[in-house]
Amino acid sequence: xKEVEQNSGPLSVPEGAIASLNCTYSDRGSQxxxxxxxxxxxxxxxxxxxxxxxxxxxxxxTAQLNKASQYVSLLIRDSQPSxxxxxxxxxxxxxxxxxxxxxxxxxxxxx
Amino acid sequence: xxxxxxxxxxxxxxxxxxxxxxxxxxxxxDRMYWYRQDPGLGLRLIYYSFDVKDINKGEISDxxxxxxxxxxxxxxxxxxxxxxxxxxxxCATLGHPNTGELFFGEGSRLTVL
Numbered sequence: 001x002k003e004v005e006q007n008s009g010p011l012s013v014p015e016g017a018i019a020s021l022n023c024t025y026s027d028r029g030s031q032x033x034x035x036x037x038x039x040x041x042x043x044x045x046x047x048x049x050x051x052x053x054x055x056x057x058x059x060x061x062t063a064q065l066n067k068a069s070q071y072v073s074l075l076i077r078d079s080q081p082s083x084x085x086x087x088x089x090x091x092x093x094x095x096x097x098x099x100x101x102x103x104x105x106x107x108x109x110x111x
Numbered sequence: 112x113x114x115x116x117x118x119x120x121x122x123x124x125x126x127x128x129x130x131x132x133x134x135x136x137x138x139x140x141d142r143m144y145w146y147r148q149d150p151g152l153g154l155r156l157i158y159y160s161f162d163v164k165d166i167n168k169g170e171i172s173d174x175x176x177x178x179x180x181x182x183x184x185x186x187x188x189x190x191x192x193x194x195x196x197x198x199x200x201x202c203a204t205l206g207h208p209n210t211g212e213l214f215f216g217e218g219s220r221l222t223v224l
Contacts, residue, residue: 008151034211043201043215044154051209088153090211097142097161097208098169101154 003027004091006102015111019076023089023102026070032092033065033072034099039085048074079109114138117202117216125224130189132219134202142205143185144213145169145177147198154201160185192223 004025013019021035032051036044050056050063050072062075072091076083089102115136124130136143141162146154156169158177166177174196178186189196199220203213 004153006153032209032211036213043217044213045215046212049211092208092211097205098144098156098159098167099205099211099213100156100170101146103151103153 002102003093003100004089004102006087006089006105008103008105010106010108012108012110013079015079015081015109017079019079019083019107019109021074021076021087021089021105021107023072023074024070025072025089025091027091027093028067028070030091030093033063034090034092035061035063035072035074036088036090036101037085038088038104044088076107081109081111083107084109115202115204115214115216117200117219119219120217121220123222123224124192126193128192128223130192130221132187132200132202132221134185134187134216135183136185136202136204136214137183138204138206138214139182140204140206140214141182142208143179144203144205145175145185145187146201146203147171148201148218149198157187157200189221192221194223197221197223 035048038044048063060077064073086104088104090099144159145157160179202216
């Protein structure tokens with residue numbers, strides 16, 4: 001079992017709708033969780049981090065964490081074509097100070 | 112200028128050749144990482160280093176070696192390149208470990224024929 005798993009998609013969402021991206025992880029002791037966005041041909045960039053159970057909101061983005069279910073999600077409200085990218089879930093493996101990434105989900109927002 | 116610089120940006124080589132990918136950073140971070148990206152597989156960790164004397168294997172280190180020449184420089188070598196090492200390689204630095212914010216270079220695209 002991979003340490004971090006995502007649905008690779010592609011996920012297609014109409015403009016203005018909510019895009020929902022999901023991620024599960026295997027290390028129950030993990031404490032830090034991150035979402036990176038990667039545009040085609042570019043490097044990944046951090047967009048959200050979450051450390052506690054519940055929701056964390058930043059503008060149109062909401063990260064959700066459920067440690068009991070070992071589940072992290074990212075919601076993008078009022079999706080825009082500029083949100084079209086690959087979204088990578090990353091987990092800071094307990095005590096190792098290294099980020100393990102999922103496969104990434106390719107998201108397309110259709111105008 | 113970019114904070115994390117990778118050279119070369121693109122390289123085509125033949126099976127069996129030795130290849131070095133170089134990474135330098137001006138962020139002053141101790142922690143540096145090499146990742147490989149393949150379509151549908153996300154980013155996979157090859158090696159990481161916490162300082163010049165601390166180098167660790169990642170999940171896919173076989174066939175690769177690294178050198179941390181200084182705090183600012185971290186090189187990845189393929190001693191004898193093979194076609195399945197064709198991929199996009201990223202170097203990254205990490206500021207505070209708890210933030211999880213990796214600062215990536217622009218990537219080095221390697222093709223092994």
